Amino acid sequence: MKAVRYNGVQNMKLVEIDKPQAGPGEVLVRVIYCGICGTDIHAYRSEGILSPGTIPGHESVGIVEEVGEGVTCVKAGDRVAVGPPGDCGHCYSCNTGHPNTCAHAFPNTLGIGPGTQGAYAEYILSRFPQNELFLIPEGMELEQAVLFDLVxxxxxxxxxxxxxxxxxxxxxxxxxxxxxxxxxxxxxxxxxxxxxxxxxxxxxxxxxxxxxxxxxxxxxxxxxxxxxxxxxxxxxxxxxxxxxxxxxxxxxxxxxxxxxxxxxxxxxxxxxxxxxxxxxxxxxxxxxSFTYTKEEIHQLFEMICSGKFRTDIFTICKAPLEKAEQMIIDQIQGRLDVARVLLAPEGC
Ligand SMILES: [Zn+2]
Ligand SMILES: [Zn+2]
Known part of the structure:
Protein backbone atom coordinates (compact mmCIF):
# COMPACT_ATOMS: atom_id res chain seq x y z
CA MET A 1 0.00 0.00 0.00
CA LYS A 2 0.98 3.63 -0.41
CA ALA A 3 2.25 5.59 2.59
CA VAL A 4 4.26 8.75 3.25
CA ARG A 5 7.37 8.21 5.37
CA TYR A 6 9.20 10.82 7.45
CA ASN A 7 12.92 10.35 6.79
CA GLY A 8 14.22 13.33 8.76
CA VAL A 9 13.97 17.11 8.73
CA GLN A 10 12.56 18.37 5.42
CA ASN A 11 12.46 14.89 4.01
CA MET A 12 9.19 13.03 3.46
CA LYS A 13 8.69 10.51 0.69
CA LEU A 14 5.88 8.47 -0.78
CA VAL A 15 6.75 4.79 -0.30
CA GLU A 16 5.23 1.38 -0.86
CA ILE A 17 4.90 -0.67 2.36
CA ASP A 18 3.12 -3.88 3.35
CA LYS A 19 -0.57 -3.56 4.08
CA PRO A 20 -0.99 -4.49 7.77
CA GLN A 21 -3.33 -7.29 8.85
CA ALA A 22 -5.51 -7.35 11.94
CA GLY A 23 -4.27 -9.91 14.47
CA PRO A 24 -6.19 -10.86 17.63
CA GLY A 25 -7.55 -7.77 19.37
CA GLU A 26 -6.55 -5.49 16.49
CA VAL A 27 -8.53 -3.49 13.93
CA LEU A 28 -7.56 -2.49 10.40
CA VAL A 29 -9.05 0.79 9.18
CA ARG A 30 -9.19 2.01 5.58
CA VAL A 31 -8.16 5.67 5.77
CA ILE A 32 -10.50 8.15 4.09
CA TYR A 33 -9.00 11.39 5.46
CA CYS A 34 -5.99 12.21 7.59
CA GLY A 35 -5.36 15.75 8.81
CA ILE A 36 -1.94 17.35 8.53
CA CYS A 37 -1.53 18.55 12.10
CA GLY A 38 0.59 21.49 13.25
CA THR A 39 2.69 18.87 15.05
CA ASP A 40 3.50 17.23 11.70
CA ILE A 41 4.48 20.61 10.27
CA HIS A 42 6.76 21.33 13.27
CA ALA A 43 8.27 17.87 12.88
CA TYR A 44 8.94 18.48 9.21
CA ARG A 45 11.03 21.56 9.94
CA SER A 46 12.56 20.80 13.34
CA GLU A 47 14.66 18.00 14.75
CA GLY A 48 13.54 15.77 17.60
CA ILE A 49 9.77 15.56 17.19
CA LEU A 50 9.42 12.52 14.93
CA SER A 51 11.95 9.73 14.51
CA PRO A 52 13.09 8.93 10.99
CA GLY A 53 11.13 5.98 9.64
CA THR A 54 7.84 7.01 11.25
CA ILE A 55 4.75 7.23 9.06
CA PRO A 56 3.03 10.39 10.41
CA GLY A 57 -0.71 10.96 10.74
CA HIS A 58 -2.43 10.91 14.17
CA GLU A 59 -5.83 12.39 13.29
CA SER A 60 -7.73 10.34 10.75
CA VAL A 61 -11.13 8.94 9.91
CA GLY A 62 -11.99 5.86 7.91
CA ILE A 63 -13.97 2.67 7.57
CA VAL A 64 -13.28 -0.46 9.61
CA GLU A 65 -11.95 -2.98 7.09
CA GLU A 66 -11.08 -5.96 9.25
CA VAL A 67 -11.47 -6.83 12.94
CA GLY A 68 -9.22 -9.32 14.69
CA GLU A 69 -10.40 -12.07 16.99
CA GLY A 70 -11.98 -10.86 20.21
CA VAL A 71 -12.70 -7.29 19.12
CA THR A 72 -16.16 -6.16 20.21
CA CYS A 73 -15.98 -2.35 20.20
CA VAL A 74 -16.33 -1.99 16.40
CA LYS A 75 -17.30 -4.12 13.41
CA ALA A 76 -16.39 -4.12 9.72
CA GLY A 77 -18.00 -1.21 7.89
CA ASP A 78 -18.18 1.10 10.95
CA ARG A 79 -17.08 4.69 10.45
CA VAL A 80 -14.42 5.57 12.99
CA ALA A 81 -12.04 8.32 13.96
CA VAL A 82 -8.54 7.05 14.73
CA GLY A 83 -6.25 9.06 16.85
CA PRO A 84 -4.76 10.17 20.12
CA PRO A 85 -4.73 10.09 23.05
CA GLY A 86 -2.53 7.01 22.80
CA ASP A 87 -2.67 6.53 26.57
CA CYS A 88 -1.57 3.29 28.25
CA GLY A 89 -4.68 2.77 30.37
CA HIS A 90 -2.67 1.51 33.36
CA CYS A 91 -0.65 4.34 34.90
CA TYR A 92 -1.70 6.73 37.69
CA SER A 93 -2.77 9.48 35.23
CA CYS A 94 -4.84 7.03 33.21
CA ASN A 95 -6.48 5.58 36.31
CA THR A 96 -7.37 8.93 37.79
CA GLY A 97 -9.18 10.46 34.82
CA HIS A 98 -6.26 12.27 33.18
CA PRO A 99 -5.28 10.03 30.25
CA ASN A 100 -4.01 13.08 28.35
CA THR A 101 -1.08 13.38 30.79
CA CYS A 102 -0.15 9.69 30.48
CA ALA A 103 3.65 9.52 30.32
CA HIS A 104 3.39 6.67 27.81
CA ALA A 105 0.97 8.49 25.51
CA PHE A 106 3.38 10.01 23.02
CA PRO A 107 5.45 6.89 22.28
CA ASN A 108 2.20 4.92 21.96
CA THR A 109 0.45 7.35 19.64
CA LEU A 110 0.19 6.12 16.07
CA GLY A 111 1.91 8.55 13.74
CA ILE A 112 3.90 10.21 16.57
CA GLY A 113 5.59 7.41 18.53
CA PRO A 114 8.99 6.31 17.14
CA GLY A 115 8.58 3.91 14.24
CA THR A 116 4.78 3.81 14.45
CA GLN A 117 2.67 3.73 11.32
CA GLY A 118 0.20 6.60 11.29
CA ALA A 119 -2.49 7.46 8.79
CA TYR A 120 -0.46 9.10 6.02
CA ALA A 121 -1.26 5.76 4.38
CA GLU A 122 -4.04 3.77 2.75
CA TYR A 123 -4.64 1.67 5.87
CA ILE A 124 -3.91 2.05 9.57
CA LEU A 125 -3.72 -0.75 12.14
CA SER A 126 -5.07 -0.08 15.62
CA ARG A 127 -3.55 -2.36 18.26
CA PHE A 128 -5.60 -0.79 21.07
CA PRO A 129 -8.98 -0.21 19.40
CA GLN A 130 -10.72 0.43 22.73
CA ASN A 131 -8.34 3.36 23.25
CA GLU A 132 -7.81 4.63 19.74
CA LEU A 133 -11.08 4.31 17.84
CA PHE A 134 -14.08 6.60 18.22
CA LEU A 135 -17.33 5.66 16.50
CA ILE A 136 -18.57 8.50 14.32
CA PRO A 137 -22.25 9.17 15.01
CA GLU A 138 -24.75 8.93 12.19
CA GLY A 139 -25.42 12.25 10.55
CA MET A 140 -21.89 13.50 11.07
CA GLU A 141 -19.75 14.07 8.00
CA LEU A 142 -16.30 12.49 7.88
CA GLU A 143 -14.97 15.97 7.06
CA GLN A 144 -16.32 17.16 10.41
CA ALA A 145 -15.19 14.16 12.44
CA VAL A 146 -11.61 14.38 11.18
CA LEU A 147 -11.31 17.75 12.94
CA PHE A 148 -11.39 16.09 16.39
CA ASP A 149 -7.74 16.81 17.15
CA LEU A 150 -7.98 20.41 16.05
CA VAL A 151 -11.17 21.26 17.99
CA SER A 289 -3.56 22.49 29.16
CA PHE A 290 -2.60 19.64 26.86
CA THR A 291 -4.57 17.68 24.25
CA TYR A 292 -7.95 16.24 25.35
CA THR A 293 -9.61 13.08 26.59
CA LYS A 294 -11.68 10.40 24.85
CA GLU A 295 -14.70 11.50 26.85
CA GLU A 296 -14.30 15.00 25.41
CA ILE A 297 -14.21 13.64 21.86
CA HIS A 298 -17.49 11.90 22.58
CA GLN A 299 -18.97 15.15 23.93
CA LEU A 300 -17.69 17.12 20.94
CA PHE A 301 -19.04 14.63 18.42
CA GLU A 302 -22.50 14.88 20.01
CA MET A 303 -22.33 18.67 20.03
CA ILE A 304 -21.19 18.84 16.41
CA CYS A 305 -23.94 16.41 15.40
CA SER A 306 -26.64 18.49 17.06
CA GLY A 307 -25.27 21.69 15.52
CA LYS A 308 -24.25 23.18 18.90
CA PHE A 309 -20.56 23.23 17.97
CA ARG A 310 -19.77 24.67 14.54
CA THR A 311 -17.13 23.17 12.32
CA ASP A 312 -17.75 25.36 9.27
CA ILE A 313 -15.42 28.02 10.65
CA PHE A 314 -12.49 25.64 10.15
CA THR A 315 -11.46 25.81 6.52
CA ILE A 316 -10.26 22.59 4.92
CA CYS A 317 -8.72 21.54 1.64
CA LYS A 318 -8.14 18.02 0.35
CA ALA A 319 -5.05 16.55 -1.30
CA PRO A 320 -3.85 13.11 -2.38
CA LEU A 321 -1.11 11.34 -0.37
CA GLU A 322 1.39 12.15 -3.13
CA LYS A 323 1.08 15.84 -2.26
CA ALA A 324 1.65 15.50 1.51
CA GLU A 325 5.14 17.00 1.52
CA GLN A 326 4.18 19.82 -0.87
CA MET A 327 1.16 20.69 1.29
CA ILE A 328 3.37 20.95 4.37
CA ILE A 329 5.87 23.17 2.52
CA ASP A 330 3.05 25.37 1.20
CA GLN A 331 1.78 25.90 4.75
CA ILE A 332 5.26 26.66 6.10
CA GLN A 333 5.84 29.19 3.32
CA GLY A 334 2.43 30.79 3.85
CA ARG A 335 1.11 29.93 0.39
CA LEU A 336 -1.70 27.90 1.89
CA ASP A 337 -3.80 29.23 4.77
CA VAL A 338 -6.37 26.65 5.86
CA ALA A 339 -7.25 25.17 9.24
CA ARG A 340 -6.60 21.66 7.97
CA VAL A 341 -5.27 19.99 4.87
CA LEU A 342 -6.92 16.57 4.64
CA LEU A 343 -4.90 13.88 2.93
CA ALA A 344 -7.22 11.58 1.01
CA PRO A 345 -5.44 8.30 0.15
CA GLU A 346 -8.33 7.20 -2.05
CA GLY A 347 -8.37 10.52 -3.92
CA CYS A 348 -10.27 13.73 -3.26
ZN1 LIG B 1 -2.53 16.80 16.09
ZN1 LIG C 1 -1.12 5.86 31.14
Whole structure:
Protein backbone atom coordinates (compact mmCIF):
# COMPACT_ATOMS: atom_id res chain seq x y z
CA MET A 1 0.00 0.00 0.00
CA LYS A 2 0.98 3.63 -0.41
CA ALA A 3 2.25 5.59 2.59
CA VAL A 4 4.26 8.75 3.25
CA ARG A 5 7.37 8.21 5.37
CA TYR A 6 9.20 10.82 7.45
CA ASN A 7 12.92 10.35 6.79
CA GLY A 8 14.22 13.33 8.76
CA VAL A 9 13.97 17.11 8.73
CA GLN A 10 12.56 18.37 5.42
CA ASN A 11 12.46 14.89 4.01
CA MET A 12 9.19 13.03 3.46
CA LYS A 13 8.69 10.51 0.69
CA LEU A 14 5.88 8.47 -0.78
CA VAL A 15 6.75 4.79 -0.30
CA GLU A 16 5.23 1.38 -0.86
CA ILE A 17 4.90 -0.67 2.36
CA ASP A 18 3.12 -3.88 3.35
CA LYS A 19 -0.57 -3.56 4.08
CA PRO A 20 -0.99 -4.49 7.77
CA GLN A 21 -3.33 -7.29 8.85
CA ALA A 22 -5.51 -7.35 11.94
CA GLY A 23 -4.27 -9.91 14.47
CA PRO A 24 -6.19 -10.86 17.63
CA GLY A 25 -7.55 -7.77 19.37
CA GLU A 26 -6.55 -5.49 16.49
CA VAL A 27 -8.53 -3.49 13.93
CA LEU A 28 -7.56 -2.49 10.40
CA VAL A 29 -9.05 0.79 9.18
CA ARG A 30 -9.19 2.01 5.58
CA VAL A 31 -8.16 5.67 5.77
CA ILE A 32 -10.50 8.15 4.09
CA TYR A 33 -9.00 11.39 5.46
CA CYS A 34 -5.99 12.21 7.59
CA GLY A 35 -5.36 15.75 8.81
CA ILE A 36 -1.94 17.35 8.53
CA CYS A 37 -1.53 18.55 12.10
CA GLY A 38 0.59 21.49 13.25
CA THR A 39 2.69 18.87 15.05
CA ASP A 40 3.50 17.23 11.70
CA ILE A 41 4.48 20.61 10.27
CA HIS A 42 6.76 21.33 13.27
CA ALA A 43 8.27 17.87 12.88
CA TYR A 44 8.94 18.48 9.21
CA ARG A 45 11.03 21.56 9.94
CA SER A 46 12.56 20.80 13.34
CA GLU A 47 14.66 18.00 14.75
CA GLY A 48 13.54 15.77 17.60
CA ILE A 49 9.77 15.56 17.19
CA LEU A 50 9.42 12.52 14.93
CA SER A 51 11.95 9.73 14.51
CA PRO A 52 13.09 8.93 10.99
CA GLY A 53 11.13 5.98 9.64
CA THR A 54 7.84 7.01 11.25
CA ILE A 55 4.75 7.23 9.06
CA PRO A 56 3.03 10.39 10.41
CA GLY A 57 -0.71 10.96 10.74
CA HIS A 58 -2.43 10.91 14.17
CA GLU A 59 -5.83 12.39 13.29
CA SER A 60 -7.73 10.34 10.75
CA VAL A 61 -11.13 8.94 9.91
CA GLY A 62 -11.99 5.86 7.91
CA ILE A 63 -13.97 2.67 7.57
CA VAL A 64 -13.28 -0.46 9.61
CA GLU A 65 -11.95 -2.98 7.09
CA GLU A 66 -11.08 -5.96 9.25
CA VAL A 67 -11.47 -6.83 12.94
CA GLY A 68 -9.22 -9.32 14.69
CA GLU A 69 -10.40 -12.07 16.99
CA GLY A 70 -11.98 -10.86 20.21
CA VAL A 71 -12.70 -7.29 19.12
CA THR A 72 -16.16 -6.16 20.21
CA CYS A 73 -15.98 -2.35 20.20
CA VAL A 74 -16.33 -1.99 16.40
CA LYS A 75 -17.30 -4.12 13.41
CA ALA A 76 -16.39 -4.12 9.72
CA GLY A 77 -18.00 -1.21 7.89
CA ASP A 78 -18.18 1.10 10.95
CA ARG A 79 -17.08 4.69 10.45
CA VAL A 80 -14.42 5.57 12.99
CA ALA A 81 -12.04 8.32 13.96
CA VAL A 82 -8.54 7.05 14.73
CA GLY A 83 -6.25 9.06 16.85
CA PRO A 84 -4.76 10.17 20.12
CA PRO A 85 -4.73 10.09 23.05
CA GLY A 86 -2.53 7.01 22.80
CA ASP A 87 -2.67 6.53 26.57
CA CYS A 88 -1.57 3.29 28.25
CA GLY A 89 -4.68 2.77 30.37
CA HIS A 90 -2.67 1.51 33.36
CA CYS A 91 -0.65 4.34 34.90
CA TYR A 92 -1.70 6.73 37.69
CA SER A 93 -2.77 9.48 35.23
CA CYS A 94 -4.84 7.03 33.21
CA ASN A 95 -6.48 5.58 36.31
CA THR A 96 -7.37 8.93 37.79
CA GLY A 97 -9.18 10.46 34.82
CA HIS A 98 -6.26 12.27 33.18
CA PRO A 99 -5.28 10.03 30.25
CA ASN A 100 -4.01 13.08 28.35
CA THR A 101 -1.08 13.38 30.79
CA CYS A 102 -0.15 9.69 30.48
CA ALA A 103 3.65 9.52 30.32
CA HIS A 104 3.39 6.67 27.81
CA ALA A 105 0.97 8.49 25.51
CA PHE A 106 3.38 10.01 23.02
CA PRO A 107 5.45 6.89 22.28
CA ASN A 108 2.20 4.92 21.96
CA THR A 109 0.45 7.35 19.64
CA LEU A 110 0.19 6.12 16.07
CA GLY A 111 1.91 8.55 13.74
CA ILE A 112 3.90 10.21 16.57
CA GLY A 113 5.59 7.41 18.53
CA PRO A 114 8.99 6.31 17.14
CA GLY A 115 8.58 3.91 14.24
CA THR A 116 4.78 3.81 14.45
CA GLN A 117 2.67 3.73 11.32
CA GLY A 118 0.20 6.60 11.29
CA ALA A 119 -2.49 7.46 8.79
CA TYR A 120 -0.46 9.10 6.02
CA ALA A 121 -1.26 5.76 4.38
CA GLU A 122 -4.04 3.77 2.75
CA TYR A 123 -4.64 1.67 5.87
CA ILE A 124 -3.91 2.05 9.57
CA LEU A 125 -3.72 -0.75 12.14
CA SER A 126 -5.07 -0.08 15.62
CA ARG A 127 -3.55 -2.36 18.26
CA PHE A 128 -5.60 -0.79 21.07
CA PRO A 129 -8.98 -0.21 19.40
CA GLN A 130 -10.72 0.43 22.73
CA ASN A 131 -8.34 3.36 23.25
CA GLU A 132 -7.81 4.63 19.74
CA LEU A 133 -11.08 4.31 17.84
CA PHE A 134 -14.08 6.60 18.22
CA LEU A 135 -17.33 5.66 16.50
CA ILE A 136 -18.57 8.50 14.32
CA PRO A 137 -22.25 9.17 15.01
CA GLU A 138 -24.75 8.93 12.19
CA GLY A 139 -25.42 12.25 10.55
CA MET A 140 -21.89 13.50 11.07
CA GLU A 141 -19.75 14.07 8.00
CA LEU A 142 -16.30 12.49 7.88
CA GLU A 143 -14.97 15.97 7.06
CA GLN A 144 -16.32 17.16 10.41
CA ALA A 145 -15.19 14.16 12.44
CA VAL A 146 -11.61 14.38 11.18
CA LEU A 147 -11.31 17.75 12.94
CA PHE A 148 -11.39 16.09 16.39
CA ASP A 149 -7.74 16.81 17.15
CA LEU A 150 -7.98 20.41 16.05
CA VAL A 151 -11.17 21.26 17.99
CA UNK A 152 -10.47 18.97 20.97
CA UNK A 153 -7.50 20.97 22.25
CA UNK A 154 -9.42 24.24 22.70
CA UNK A 155 -12.49 22.45 24.02
CA UNK A 156 -10.39 20.73 26.69
CA UNK A 157 -8.66 23.98 27.68
CA UNK A 158 -12.00 25.70 28.35
CA UNK A 159 -13.29 22.71 30.32
CA UNK A 160 -10.07 22.69 32.34
CA UNK A 161 -10.34 26.41 33.09
CA UNK A 162 -12.51 28.00 35.76
CA UNK A 163 -14.47 30.02 33.24
CA UNK A 164 -18.02 30.57 34.50
CA UNK A 165 -21.26 31.97 33.21
CA UNK A 166 -20.98 35.74 32.98
CA UNK A 167 -17.18 35.89 32.90
CA UNK A 168 -14.98 37.70 30.40
CA UNK A 169 -12.49 35.59 28.43
CA UNK A 170 -9.50 36.85 26.48
CA UNK A 171 -7.95 34.65 23.80
CA UNK A 172 -4.51 35.29 22.31
CA UNK A 173 -4.01 33.49 19.00
CA UNK A 174 -6.90 32.77 16.63
CA UNK A 175 -5.51 29.82 14.72
CA UNK A 176 -7.46 26.58 14.89
CA UNK A 177 -6.91 26.09 18.63
CA UNK A 178 -7.81 29.69 19.42
CA UNK A 179 -10.99 29.51 17.33
CA UNK A 180 -12.03 26.40 19.22
CA UNK A 181 -11.36 28.23 22.51
CA UNK A 182 -13.42 31.22 21.36
CA UNK A 183 -16.36 29.02 20.44
CA UNK A 184 -16.09 26.84 23.56
CA UNK A 185 -15.83 29.89 25.85
CA UNK A 186 -19.00 31.35 24.33
CA UNK A 187 -20.78 28.00 24.74
CA UNK A 188 -19.58 27.86 28.36
CA UNK A 189 -21.36 31.14 29.02
CA UNK A 190 -18.70 33.83 28.78
CA UNK A 191 -20.48 37.17 28.54
CA UNK A 192 -17.69 38.56 26.45
CA UNK A 193 -14.87 36.97 24.48
CA UNK A 194 -12.09 39.26 23.31
CA UNK A 195 -9.73 37.74 20.75
CA UNK A 196 -6.29 38.89 19.61
CA UNK A 197 -4.30 37.90 16.52
CA UNK A 198 -1.88 39.55 14.13
CA UNK A 199 -3.57 38.28 10.96
CA UNK A 200 -6.71 40.05 9.69
CA UNK A 201 -8.08 36.75 8.28
CA UNK A 202 -7.79 35.14 11.73
CA UNK A 203 -9.59 38.10 13.32
CA UNK A 204 -12.42 37.65 10.81
CA UNK A 205 -12.70 33.97 11.70
CA UNK A 206 -12.66 34.76 15.43
CA UNK A 207 -15.71 36.99 14.97
CA UNK A 208 -17.46 34.21 13.02
CA UNK A 209 -16.58 31.79 15.84
CA UNK A 210 -18.43 34.07 18.26
CA UNK A 211 -15.84 36.55 19.56
CA UNK A 212 -17.41 39.85 20.60
CA UNK A 213 -14.27 41.74 19.73
CA UNK A 214 -11.26 40.76 17.61
CA UNK A 215 -8.18 42.97 17.62
CA UNK A 216 -4.55 43.12 16.69
CA UNK A 217 -2.47 42.83 19.87
CA UNK A 218 -0.89 46.28 19.61
CA UNK A 219 0.03 48.22 22.77
CA UNK A 220 -2.76 50.72 22.00
CA UNK A 221 -5.37 47.99 21.54
CA UNK A 222 -4.37 46.27 24.78
CA UNK A 223 -4.60 49.56 26.65
CA UNK A 224 -7.95 50.42 25.03
CA UNK A 225 -9.30 46.95 25.94
CA UNK A 226 -8.30 47.43 29.57
CA UNK A 227 -9.90 50.85 29.81
CA UNK A 228 -13.03 50.21 27.82
CA UNK A 229 -13.92 46.58 28.51
CA UNK A 230 -12.00 45.36 31.54
CA UNK A 231 -12.07 48.31 33.92
CA UNK A 232 -14.93 47.03 36.11
CA UNK A 233 -13.15 43.83 37.16
CA UNK A 234 -9.63 45.12 36.56
CA UNK A 235 -9.01 42.50 33.88
CA UNK A 236 -10.49 39.40 32.31
CA UNK A 237 -11.52 36.39 34.43
CA UNK A 238 -9.68 33.91 32.21
CA UNK A 239 -6.98 34.63 29.60
CA UNK A 240 -6.13 31.85 27.16
CA UNK A 241 -2.72 31.70 25.50
CA UNK A 242 -3.30 29.86 22.21
CA UNK A 243 -0.63 31.47 20.05
CA UNK A 244 2.32 29.39 21.21
CA UNK A 245 4.63 32.29 21.99
CA UNK A 246 5.80 34.06 25.13
CA UNK A 247 4.48 37.44 24.00
CA UNK A 248 0.97 36.04 24.01
CA UNK A 249 1.62 34.74 27.54
CA UNK A 250 2.76 38.23 28.60
CA UNK A 251 -0.41 39.62 26.99
CA UNK A 252 -2.47 37.22 29.08
CA UNK A 253 -0.73 38.33 32.27
CA UNK A 254 -1.26 41.97 31.28
CA UNK A 255 -5.02 41.56 30.77
CA UNK A 256 -5.81 39.16 33.61
CA UNK A 257 -7.82 40.42 36.59
CA UNK A 258 -6.46 39.97 40.12
CA UNK A 259 -7.26 36.38 41.18
CA UNK A 260 -7.99 35.60 37.55
CA UNK A 261 -6.74 32.66 35.60
CA UNK A 262 -4.16 32.27 32.84
CA UNK A 263 -4.50 29.14 30.70
CA UNK A 264 -1.39 28.27 28.72
CA UNK A 265 -2.21 26.04 25.75
CA UNK A 266 0.42 26.90 23.13
CA UNK A 267 3.68 25.06 23.15
CA UNK A 268 6.72 27.30 22.92
CA UNK A 269 10.25 25.89 23.38
CA UNK A 270 11.57 29.33 24.41
CA UNK A 271 11.75 30.12 28.13
CA UNK A 272 9.36 32.76 29.45
CA UNK A 273 10.43 35.44 31.92
CA UNK A 274 8.04 35.80 34.79
CA UNK A 275 8.58 38.17 37.71
CA UNK A 276 6.99 36.57 40.73
CA UNK A 277 7.27 39.88 42.61
CA UNK A 278 4.80 41.39 40.14
CA UNK A 279 2.55 38.36 39.76
CA UNK A 280 2.41 37.05 43.34
CA UNK A 281 0.41 39.95 44.76
CA UNK A 282 -2.25 39.32 42.09
CA UNK A 283 -2.67 35.66 43.08
CA UNK A 284 -3.07 34.66 39.45
CA UNK A 285 -3.81 31.03 38.72
CA UNK A 286 -1.47 29.84 35.99
CA UNK A 287 -2.58 26.55 34.49
CA UNK A 288 -1.44 24.47 31.54
CA SER A 289 -3.56 22.49 29.16
CA PHE A 290 -2.60 19.64 26.86
CA THR A 291 -4.57 17.68 24.25
CA TYR A 292 -7.95 16.24 25.35
CA THR A 293 -9.61 13.08 26.59
CA LYS A 294 -11.68 10.40 24.85
CA GLU A 295 -14.70 11.50 26.85
CA GLU A 296 -14.30 15.00 25.41
CA ILE A 297 -14.21 13.64 21.86
CA HIS A 298 -17.49 11.90 22.58
CA GLN A 299 -18.97 15.15 23.93
CA LEU A 300 -17.69 17.12 20.94
CA PHE A 301 -19.04 14.63 18.42
CA GLU A 302 -22.50 14.88 20.01
CA MET A 303 -22.33 18.67 20.03
CA ILE A 304 -21.19 18.84 16.41
CA CYS A 305 -23.94 16.41 15.40
CA SER A 306 -26.64 18.49 17.06
CA GLY A 307 -25.27 21.69 15.52
CA LYS A 308 -24.25 23.18 18.90
CA PHE A 309 -20.56 23.23 17.97
CA ARG A 310 -19.77 24.67 14.54
CA THR A 311 -17.13 23.17 12.32
CA ASP A 312 -17.75 25.36 9.27
CA ILE A 313 -15.42 28.02 10.65
CA PHE A 314 -12.49 25.64 10.15
CA THR A 315 -11.46 25.81 6.52
CA ILE A 316 -10.26 22.59 4.92
CA CYS A 317 -8.72 21.54 1.64
CA LYS A 318 -8.14 18.02 0.35
CA ALA A 319 -5.05 16.55 -1.30
CA PRO A 320 -3.85 13.11 -2.38
CA LEU A 321 -1.11 11.34 -0.37
CA GLU A 322 1.39 12.15 -3.13
CA LYS A 323 1.08 15.84 -2.26
CA ALA A 324 1.65 15.50 1.51
CA GLU A 325 5.14 17.00 1.52
CA GLN A 326 4.18 19.82 -0.87
CA MET A 327 1.16 20.69 1.29
CA ILE A 328 3.37 20.95 4.37
CA ILE A 329 5.87 23.17 2.52
CA ASP A 330 3.05 25.37 1.20
CA GLN A 331 1.78 25.90 4.75
CA ILE A 332 5.26 26.66 6.10
CA GLN A 333 5.84 29.19 3.32
CA GLY A 334 2.43 30.79 3.85
CA ARG A 335 1.11 29.93 0.39
CA LEU A 336 -1.70 27.90 1.89
CA ASP A 337 -3.80 29.23 4.77
CA VAL A 338 -6.37 26.65 5.86
CA ALA A 339 -7.25 25.17 9.24
CA ARG A 340 -6.60 21.66 7.97
CA VAL A 341 -5.27 19.99 4.87
CA LEU A 342 -6.92 16.57 4.64
CA LEU A 343 -4.90 13.88 2.93
CA ALA A 344 -7.22 11.58 1.01
CA PRO A 345 -5.44 8.30 0.15
CA GLU A 346 -8.33 7.20 -2.05
CA GLY A 347 -8.37 10.52 -3.92
CA CYS A 348 -10.27 13.73 -3.26
ZN1 LIG B 1 -2.53 16.80 16.09
ZN1 LIG C 1 -1.12 5.86 31.14
Missing amino acids: GVGFHAVRRSQLRLGDIAVVFGCGSVGLSVVQSAKLAGARQVIAFDMKPACLERALTAGADLALEPTAENLQMTKEKYLSHEGGAHVCFEAAGNVHALYGCIDLCMPNGQIMSIGSDPNPAQIRTAALGPMEYDLKF
